[in-house]
Amino acid sequence: IHNVIFKNSDDASIVIAQEIAALIKEKQAKQNYCVLGLATGSSPIKVYEELVRLHKEDNLSFANVIVFNLDEYYPMEITNVQSYHYFMHEHLFNHIDILPENIHIPDGTVSQKDLYQYCIDYELKINAVGGLDFQLLGIGRTGHIGFNEPGSHPNSGTRIITLNHITRSDAAEAFFGIENVPKRAITMGIGTIKKAKRIVIMAFGHKKAPVVKEAIEGAIKSDIPASYLQEHKNTTFVLDQEAAGELT
Numbered sequence: 001i002h003n004v005i006f007k008n009s010d011d012a013s014i015v016i017a018q019e020i021a022a023l024i025k026e027k028q029a030k031q032n033y034c035v036l037g038l039a040t041g042s043s044p045i046k047v048y049e050e051l052v053r054l055h056k057e058d059n060l061s062f063a064n065v066i067v068f069n070l071d072e073y074y075p076m077e078i079t080n081v082q083s084y085h086y087f088m089h090e091h092l093f094n095h096i097d098i099l100p101e102n103i104h105i106p107d108g109t110v111s112q113k114d115l116y117q118y119c120i121d122y123e124l125k126i127n128a129v130g131g132l133d134f135q136l137l138g139i140g141r142t143g144h145i146g147f148n149e150p151g152s153h154p155n156s157g158t159r160i161i162t163l164n165h166i167t168r169s170d171a172a173e174a175f176f177g178i179e180n181v182p183k184r185a186i187t188m189g190i191g192t193i194k195k196a197k198r199i200v201i202m203a204f205g206h207k208k209a210p211v212v213k214e215a216i217e218g219a220i221k222s223d224i225p226a227s228y229l230q231e232h233k234n235t236t237f238v239l240d241q242e243a244a245g246e247l248t
C-alpha cells in the first residue's frame, strides 16, 4: 500500500482519470477489454468529469470498456434520482461511448427470493471477463469500501448487507431525511475488490482524516474494512491534504 497526497481533490482526480485513460488505451492497443470497477458518491465526481472531457476533447473511447459498479441501495428503483444507476448515467455513462451491454450495476429491483442467486451471478460475470483490471474506491466514515461495513469478512463476495447507521446518516441529506434512506444495499465483497489487479482509493476532506489514519496505519481488522487493502499488492491511497491530516 502506498499513499499519494495532493494539494486538493481536483488535482488528485485528474491524475486518477489519466491513469484510467492510459489503461483503457493500453488495453485498446492490444484489442483487449478493459474491466473497470467503479464507485459512486462525492469522491469520484471529478474523476468522471475528467474522463468525459477526455472523451469529448481527446478522443478517448470507452468502446472496449466493461464496467462493474460496486453497489446499489436495496430496494431501489433504477429511475430514482437517489439510485446509483441514476448517478452513474448522469455523471459518466450518458456522456461517453460505452456500450449499454457493458454496464453492470447491482440491481436494486431484484426480488428478495432471487437475490442470493443474483449476487452469485454478479460475481461470476466479473470472473467471466477475467476479473477487474482497475477498481476505483471511496471510503466511508465507518471504514467501509463499497458497502462493506465493519464486520465484513475479508473473503466476502457480492451480497446483500445492512447499512451502518453512520452511513445512513451521511446519506440522509440526499434522501431528505434518514427515514428515507434504504436500510440495505447490494455490494461487491471485500474478496471481490481484493481480486482487482489495481486499486485506487480516494479520500478527500477533513472528515475522512481519522478513518484514513486507521485504514493505512492501524491494524488490519474487520472493524475498519478498508484496512484489508493493506494486504493488497497494488493499492494506492489518493488523498488531499485534509484527509491526510492525521497520518504520522
Ligand code: F6R
Pocket (backbone or CB within 6 Å): 038, 039, 040, 041, 042, 043, 044, 070, 071, 137, 138, 139, 140, 141, 144, 145, 146, 147
Ligand atoms: C459508493 C461506495 C461508498 C463510497 C463511500 C464514500 O459506491 O461504494 O463506499 O465510496 O461511502 O462516499 P463519498 O465519496 O460520498 O464520501
